[in-house]
Amino acid sequence: MILDVFTLFPEHFEWFGRQRHVSNVLAQGSELRFHNYRDTTPLSAGQVDDAPYGGGAGMVMRVDVVDAALEAAYGANRSAVRIAALAPSGRQFDEALAAELAQEPRLALLCGRYEGIDERVVEHLADDSISIGRYVLAGGELPAMVVCDAVMRKLPGALGDAESAVEDSFTDALAGAPEYPHYTRPATYRGWGVPEVLLSGDHGRVRDWRMEQSRSRAQH
Ligand SMILES: C[S@@+](CC[C@H](N)C(=O)[O-])C[C@H]1O[C@@H](n2cnc3c(N)ncnc32)[C@H](O)[C@@H]1O
Numbered sequence: 525m526i527l528d529v530f531t532l533f534p535e536h537f538e539w540f541g542r543q544r545h546v547s548n549v550l551a552q553g554s555e556l557r558f559h560n561y562r563d564t565t566p567l568s569a570g571q572v573d574d575a576p577y578g579g580g581a582g583m584v585m586r587v588d589v590v591d592a593a594l595e596a597a598y599g600a601n602r603s604a605v606r607i608a609a610l611a612p613s614g615r616q617f618d619e620a621l622a623a624e625l626a627q628e629p630r631l632a633l634l635c636g637r638y639e640g641i642d643e644r645v646v647e648h649l650a651d652d653s654i655s656i657g658r659y660v661l662a663g664g665e666l667p668a669m670v671v672c673d674a675v676m677r678k679l680p681g682a683l684g685d686a687e688s689a690v691e692d693s694f695t696d697a698l699a700g701a702p703e704y705p706h707y708t709r710p711a712t713y714r715g716w717g718v719p720e721v722l723l724s725g726d727h728g729r730v731r732d733w734r735m736e737q738s739r740s741r742a743q744h
Contacts, residue, residue: 525679526555529668530593531635532572534558536665545682552681564596565589573638582639590634590645607650609634609641610664614653619694622674633671635664701742704734
């Protein structure tokens with residue numbers, strides 16, 4: 525898989541690229557590429573934004589700047605790329621969407637800044653608009669990392685033990701419910717015990733208990 529991140533701040537991703545599951549995936553042949561809008565802007569002096577039509581505070585990232593960045597990366601043929609703009613108002617990102625995106629051979633994430641990106645990017649250039657939650661961050665870089673993290677976790681070779689992701693929260697294995705709780709040694713700490721069933725050695729009971737815990741968490 526190739527993940528292309530379009531951003532004004534590629535350096536923000538230096539830490540992210542060093543995360544174990546990310547470097548594991550990259551070692552398996554996937555790629556994480558960064559495209560700085562300023563490198564390909566058709567405007568002078570590295571301009572990427574402009575004042576909003578209709579007035580109001582802040583600046584808006586221009587559609588021609590985003591288009592030029594996509595053109596430089598893909599040429600005229602963008603049909604093989606799933607292009608997603610990051611926006612607070614977009615489709616809520618969740619585990620199902622992460623699984624869907626992980627099937628794509630090439631995914632582009634468009635990070636906005638300032639007041640956001642000219643809406644014509646969503647209307648005409650992007651396939652999706654994705655939100656990581658109903659709150660506003662200063663830019664699309666953290667949302668892009670969230671999306672890349674969740675997607676890359678699903679790629680072959682990401683995790684030391686691929687089994688550990690099979691029953692993650694919200695997966696089909698748990699019928700979309702949150703995961704059950706985990707406990708480890710010591711069995712008693714400051715008087716706090718662990719559920720007896722987990723110490724029983726009875727795999728059937730453990731399995732039933734976990735499924736029940738997962739179901740009950742789905743109701744909260
Ligand atoms: C300051 S925000 C723009 C907020 C916009 N004026 C609004 O009220 O919806 C700048 C950029 O950060 C990114 N961003 C901020 N919060 C986000 C979120 N919850 N999900 C996805 N992207 C987000 C988007 O790329 C957005 O274009």
